[in-house]
Amino acid sequence: MSHTAHIPSHRKPRRSASKLALRAGVAGGVLGTIAVAGAAGPANAEPVTETIEMPTLGSLDVGGLASAVAASAEASQQEALDQSLESQENLALQKAAKDAKKAKAEADRKAEAERAEKARAKAEQERQEAAARASRDSERTQLSAQSSGDTSGSSVGDSTQAPTGSAAAIVAFARAQVGDAYVSGGTGPNSWDCSGLVQAAYREAGIDLPRISYQQSSMGTSVSLSSLQPGDVLYWGSRSGSYHVAIYVGGGKYVGAQNSSTGVVERSLDWDMPSGAVRIL
Structure with missing residues (x-):
């Protein structure tokens, strides 16, 4: 047997992290209680034995916070999508207006060309009719002259x-x-x-x-x-x-x-x- 076996060890046993956190929580609660008691009563007042439990991290609503963050992200995404759709609609309207303007200009050009062609055709027809009338008048004059000078009775x-x-x-x-x-x-x-x-x-x-x-x-x-x-x-x-x-x-x-x-x-x-x-x- 060792000559030091009967001497107890002066090393303190290692405490777990959970136990340290628990002790810290309790100490914090007690200190909070003492502070409240000291502020509320006189120096010779009886000590208050009731303690107040302080909230810990585990009591926070982590799920609700996550839901709020997710909802905010979804709202931001929907707003961006709406803006993109509005931009596309504006571009489509601008293109449609441009195409309509171009189509109207082309239709006006064709209509003007058709009117010009009809005017030329009408002028040509009137010219031909005038020439035909002049020719008939000339032949009628010749026949009348021949008829007035015919004394033989022949046709x-x-x-x-x-x-x-x-x-x-x-x-x-x-x-x-x-x-x-x-x-x-x-x-x-x-x-x-x-x-x-x-x-x-x-x-x-x-x-x-x-x-x-x-x-x-x-x-x-x-x-x-x-x-x-x-x-x-x-x-x-x-x-x-x-x-x-x-x-x-x-x-x-x-x-x-x-x-x-x-x-x-x-x-x-x-x-x-x-x-x-x-x-x-």
């Missing part, structure tokens, strides 16, 4: 006194229909329109003509109104765009299905001077 524009052959058949058929009614699209036997009568008259001579007036006036060769022969096709308007046709029957006259008021008539060229004539025979 103005006639190269022969009477039609013969196919021309005679055409003229005879046309004159036989004088007095018939005018009906748009009529092809006989008792009602006609202008091109229907011409087509039927030429069929008597064994010649098939197109049905429409501007197609008929495009056939054969063009002849002057001063050199007409019986059987020639007269037209009103332009040769490739005529709106009325009739048959020259000699003697300065023609037969045609004029309109619903007159029907099929035989009239002098002076009554309605044609624009031109074609010879198909």
